[in-house]
Amino acid sequence: MITEKIKNAPRMAMGCWAIGGPFWKGDAAVGYSGTNDVDSKQAIEASWEAGVRVFDTSAVYGAGHSETLLGEVLGNRDDAIIISKFGHGFDEKTKQMTGAEFDPEYIRDTVKQSLKRLKRDQIDIMLLHLNALEIEHAEIVFDTLETLRASGQIASFGWSTDFPQRLDAVAGRAGFSAVQHAMNVFFDAPSLSQIAQKHDIVQLIRSPLAMGVLTGKFASGYSIKSDDVRYSTGIGDGYFTGGQASVEYAKQLEAIRDLISVGGRSLAQGALCWLLAKVPNILPLPGAKNAKQASENAASLEFGPLPDDIMQQIETVLNRPAEGPARER
Numbered sequence: 001m002i003t004e005k006i007k008n009a010p011r012m013a014m015g016c017w018a019i020g021g022p023f024w025k026g027d028a029a030v031g032y033s034g035t036n037d038v039d040s041k042q043a044i045e046a047s048w049e050a051g052v053r054v055f056d057t058s059a060v061y062g063a064g065h066s067e068t069l070l071g072e073v074l075g076n077r078d079d080a081i082i083i084s085k086f087g088h089g090f091d092e093k094t095k096q097m098t099g100a101e102f103d104p105e106y107i108r109d110t111v112k113q114s115l116k117r118l119k120r121d122q123i124d125i126m127l128l129h130l131n132a133l134e135i136e137h138a139e140i141v142f143d144t145l146e147t148l149r150a151s152g153q154i155a156s157f158g159w160s161t162d163f164p165q166r167l168d169a170v171a172g173r174a175g176f177s178a179v180q181h182a183m184n185v186f187f188d189a190p191s192l193s194q195i196a197q198k199h200d201i202v203q204l205i206r207s208p209l210a211m212g213v214l215t216g217k218f219a220s221g222y223s224i225k226s227d228d229v230r231y232s233t234g235i236g237d238g239y240f241t242g243g244q245a246s247v248e249y250a251k252q253l254e255a256i257r258d259l260i261s262v263g264g265r266s267l268a269q270g271a272l273c274w275l276l277a278k279v280p281n282i283l284p285l286p287g288a289k290n291a292k293q294a295s296e297n298a299a300s301l302e303f304g305p306l307p308d309d310i311m312q313q314i315e316t317v318l319n320r321p322a323e324g325p326a327r328e329r
Contacts, residue, residue, distance in 0.1 A: 011284075012286075012301050013056055014294060017287055019044070019062075019069055019288075019289065020032075023060070024097065025097045030232070041072065041073050044074065045073060046298075050295050053079055055081070056083040059084060059117075067118050071117050071120070083127060084118070084126055084127070086101075087130040100133075104143075107141065124154075125156050125178050128142075128160065157175055157177065158177055160181070161180075164192050164195045167192065171199035171201055178204050179195075179201055181204075182205075182206055183275065184210050184271060185210075185214060186237065190323060205282055205285055207237075208275055208285060210271075214253060215268045224243035225243065230243065231243045252318060259314050273304065274306050276306075277305035284300075
């Protein structure tokens with residue numbers, strides 16, 4: 001059930017994980033470094049001015065700070081489409097994650113708090129943020145979300161998950177409008193895409209730029225600092241190790257550089273245009289720390305999807321591994 005509001009929106013969003021700034025899981029960074037509120041607010045405004053209307057955040061990003069910034073800039077603008085997520089508890093003062101939470105009382109309270117931070121009367125899509133939650137627990141979560149939809153606090157709901165079978169079990173519910181999952185030039189996600197199309201729900205694509213590797217700016221050996229999520233082991237699909245971009249992914253990018261930058265696109269724009277060419281229900285969620293990045297991402301819409309012949313050539317050149325068993329990405 002893709003809502004008409006998001007169906008009619010431009011097919012590019014702004015992902016708001018990075019602008020939330022630092023937060024932690026024990027000693028491990030789970031936020032992005034190098035952000036400041038002035039640049040972050042300018043990135044939101046630049047996205048808006050470029051025509052972006054969909055903004056994806058989560059209660060846990062920056063321990064509430066990402067939602068707060070969106071609320072300060074966008075507030076209750078009628079045509080803004082706000083996606084948020086819940087499921088990871090956190091302490092706003094220490095910026096520490098405190099563990100998974102998904103009982104009905106918590107869900108009702110976290111939606112209330114998100115609405116307050118976002119300065120909105122309603123959240124357009126509220127996503128379960130626990131990627132691998134067992135289906136028997138997820139069913140209860142979505143029962144609760146259905147009551148919040150009936151009360152008007154949320155317009156629809158969905159799941160941020162990389163598990164196709166679990167998605168299939170719940171996506172037929174009334175009010176279920178979206179799945180958020182990993183996908184980019186390096187990793188296709190045909191099984192999830194098939195389930196999403198079966199249920200006519202939107203695919204909200206996280207890691208569309210492979211956490212920045214597909215921008216090309218890390219190829220020179222630039223090192224990520226330890227207070228950044230990309231420094232942590234096991235984040236994403238191995239895009240970074242110890243703060244360094246994967247050598248293998250850098251080689252893959254170089255092999256397709258001329259193809260994805262066709263027509264004057266930057267590497268980032270080409271990677272986003274690759275997603276736009278896949279299926280019509282895809283909505284990429286590239287992050288941006290400043291206005292320049294935000295404007296560049298949004299300008300991908302002016303180029304449009306990569307041509308069919310370029311898409312075919314990419315598949316012959318790229319050494320992409322098989323999809324493999326479902327797992328968190």
